[in-house]
Amino acid sequence: MEKHEVLLPISSSLDASPFEPNPGSGSNVHVQNEEFLKSKRKETLSERSGKETMKHKYVFQTRSQIDILDDGFRWRKYGEKLVKNGKFPRSYYKCSYRGCNVRKQIQRHSKDEQIVETTYEGMHVHPVEKTAESFDQILRSFITSNQLNNVTPI
DNA sequence: CGGGTTTGACCAGCGC
DNA sequence: GCGCTGGTCAAACCCG
Numbered sequence: 001m002e003k004h005e006v007l008l009p010i011s012s013s014l015d016a017s018p019f020e021p022n023p024g025s026g027s028n029v030h031v032q033n034e035e036f037l038k039s040k041r042k043e044t045l046s047e048r049s050g051k052e053t054m055k056h057k058y059v060f061q062t063r064s065q066i067d068i069l070d071d072g073f074r075w076r077k078y079g080e081k082l083v084k085n086g087k088f089p090r091s092y093y094k095c096s097y098r099g100c101n102v103r104k105q106i107q108r109h110s111k112d113e114q115i116v117e118t119t120y121e122g123m124h125v126h127p128v129e130k131t132a133e134s135f136d137q138i139l140r141s142f143i144t145s146n147q148l149n150n151v152t153p154i
Numbered sequence: 155c156g157g158g159t160t161t162g163a164c165c166a167g168c169g170c
Numbered sequence: 171g172c173g174c175t176g177g178t179c180a181a182a183c184c185c186g
Contacts, residue, residue: 076158076159077158084174084176096157
């Protein structure tokens, strides 16, 4: 099977860091604040509604030959669009679980096609069906961070 | 038969 | 006010 390296990199639209980036660790952490700018629009929308405000948005940068990374959850593709600033189309996925409105965006880099940018939006409200070794560590960080931040679990 | 994927169309927001 | 881009939905199709 194809091996995918997780560059572990992340970015969040929240004040609190969803992950525990070790300072001075010199890891492959890649923070992409660009997404933050894009999420600004959503913030406004959510703000108008006065609901949960912004959504959790985490960006993973993985290095693999395949776009779809098995993180243990079931995803249903609901759209695909070719962005102007990209050579490859962006795929939109949703969690199949009932009540779990977690979205996932996957886009390949125009320069390095082997680099896949996976954007997670929202949090899962159900346990993982299966365990993905590569993603287990990430998921673990996710869940841990979420619990630490004591996010409202619906 | 069920679930998932696909593709096109539609819509909303933002910029100009 | 119009056009563009990005995002979502929905119907049809395909696969297991």
